[in-house]
Amino acid sequence: MGSSSYGRISKKLILLLTISVCCGYVYYKCKDFGNEINEDPEHPKGDSAEIIDGTPAPPVSEYLLSEESERLTRKIPVSHVFVASAYYYPTSKSLGNNAVAFNMVVDSKNFDISKHTYNFVGSNGTHTESGFAISQIEEEEMCRYAPTVARGNTVENLKKLELESGGTKVEIPFKMARYTAPKPVIICISPQFVAEQWQIFLMHAHTAHRFGAHIHIYVISIVKAYFELMKEYERQGYLTIEKWMRMKFDKPGSQYFEPNLNTELRNQAGALTDCLLQYKEAAEYIAFFDLDDVLFPLNYPTYLEEFNAEYAQKPDATSLVYGRREHEFIKAETLAEYDFHELVASLKTSYTRAGKVVVKPDRHNTTWIHASHREDPTKRIHIKTPHLIHVQRPIQKNGNNEIKDMWKSRFWRFNETIHEVYIAAIHEDIQRMKKNKEVARIAKRLPSRDFYFPVVFKCYLKRFYGRKLTECPNAEKCVMPQRKDIKCMHTDAEYFSGPSSEPFTFHYFTNPFWSSDYGCYQ
Template identity: 55%
Template sequence: MRWLVNHKQRLIITVVFYFVVLLLISMRKNSMYKYSTETYTMYNISSSLVVSDPTGTFRAKLPVSHAFINSVYYYPTSKSLGENAIAFTMAIDHHSNNMGHHTFNVLGYNSTNMIKSVATAQTEGISRCQYTTMMARTNTLSRLEKIEIESNGVSVEVPFKLARYTAPKPVIICISPQFAAEQWQLFVMHVHAANRFGGHLHIYLTSIIESYFELMKEYERQGYITLDYWLRMKFANPRTPYFEPNQNVEWRNQAGAQTDCLLQYKEAAEYIAFFDMDDILFPRDFPTYLEEFNAVLHANPGKNYLFYGRREHEFVKASTLSEFSFTELVQSLRSSQTVKRGKVVVRPEAYNSTWIHNSKHVSFATSVQVSSPTLVHVQLPVDKNGKRNHSRDLWKIEFGPLIEKIREDDIKAIEEDIYR
């Protein structure tokens, strides 16, 4: 589906649905339509009873917590989850009912048997939003053929995928969902840097400019990246009022996408990084990410993930792909003294879910806080013609000479890779 943004550019809205599951979790018996004393407005959209909350401050408690299951993975074997494990991630209304220690019954079937097990859950993200990211896990029978998930008498059959046991590279970089994406220069910079240092980008897409999408697809055909279409959440035929999930979840369910990526590659990758497209890491002491990460953790026994700060940078961006030069880009890079809250690189057996910056279920004491290098973080590059994006002025950040170390042989190799 293509939506016209203006007369010059088209925006592709991805509508690839893996599956849509509505799981109704009724926590209040005999109170199906007995709401709290707070009042609220409902309006009908495509026969769905949606609670109107334009300010995002409404705190009415609905009798039913709606949940959208994004993905379900089956692991015949897992280093951290055990034998015949199931893990699934969802966006769930955690304000209407307390989901802090919620459990789900999981019915696993093969051709001869059925096993009922209890899945324990954990949530990620900030508590302010109506919906939060939840990951649940349990163990079931071997040779799994069918799964049903049940909560308080409501059950639904859900499709599942076999988790990956091989990965294109030992280091997978999970890129958070791209929304109205147009900064192709950041992508070209990131994808070739990652390729040089032994990383593979797994990119989630929500919406993107068409020409940029075609460029990404070409890189996918050549094996540089994997594209994953992060679906818009939609409840099919709900029978009780609910809050619209896409408007009431943190950053378009970014933590859900990052957790999905983790669950996909949990048994396949040696390290998984959770970055944005504008978070680019240049290893300092070793030629590859794998060697660098191994060396850092080897020097810090008892630690199981790395935390990299994000240093703000600016660079001059090319107007067209034919004008793009990685050498010129690096020459134009300028660093600030501002280092913002960072992102993590994890051993996948140490994490079962994650938030945007790190998991609240893994102690920060088990991380190595890497002081150098920092992630090269570039949100608003400068146009080659000198035109400024005035939103940059709101940052009040001063830029000076490049602080990060980028080796000359790496610059040359990346330039050659771009134009090979």
């Protein structure tokens, strides 16, 4: 072999080695960069924190319309309807005897649905009766689909319930409304997704328990260990967990816009309305809160007494409106470190935001995220103090708190009143639950650092927090990274569609269940 050939081979070898080294360096830096973004507190580097593929997206329907510029203006022949729930009331103080209520999400842009009546049929095995259900909507104008309740009256001892459109009937599963409640005050908590903030959950669960309320919480997806903790609290009587479904059109049969993308905040208004319809005949008061909205009564030892006193000042009032004051707090990283005295001592106060409401359920048939659009504002009681303590700003003791720089809120010394006797009682109740064998077993696996909270917060900040809405607000366009070391429980169900019909095609689900294979998504 000549020297010239040898030189050419040497140059090739050097080039190949250089490329290999560069590729290796780029791979290492990309992997390291990914781990920095998605760093796990317990496994900050390495394969355990690796981002993985999630559940494959379902095939795109031939009927799906996706043109963004047309989502609020295009009129299509069929308005698609997703029935989230339906209830039957043998007796009702506000709806009358043998009442039914359909809790739905309806395409509202093809024609005016604000006062539409829906045809339905009720049967009890021996008698069948047709009826008309009068509707009431809680729309957000930037969203195509509107939360809707339609209500009417039917046969006694209802066994079968159908919705009818264009001569086509679809049987809709229904539930009996509740006539007893665990407590006279029910706190309805809006749907949780990629939930991981167990520290806030403990604060709210024990506070509500201390003041005589039962929590009814809606969940779409939740970190597995946190889910197990919540289930144990359900077994201990603190709360009821309700599966909340993503909307799916199994066989649409005609053109439609994707319902989750075009419904406000995972149909939060629909979930709160479901809670209202469930407890309408059972509870004395229903509060519509987020999980991070915590209320400490000021003048009485229970919520029931506090609300009674407020309503006594204006007996015909339709709701109590509590302003929400933003708060940050330092959260414990482990259950062993969780100390309620320390949590309260770390609270800092900011400005007051849009409030949340407490209602007498017989005066309402629907609600919205903050208060019903159908309510006369002059009949509300605005509570000056106390405020809801809105603990939306958790600070990690030792983690990366870069998200704090994005809050653009000023916090100062805690400026709400929590009586020391209440703090001590709640602290003792938490200590008691720490000794629960199942809680102790779960505690070791609870997340100690944030992962999904900053992902969602940054996305919301980019899309609609603090700015004029230009699209339907929700998390559908937020990218949820999937990680090997974070497993979630997610709701799922069997989905069905009625025959394609005009003006409405109805969709519904049955047999909801928890899936550990779905992934960590909204």
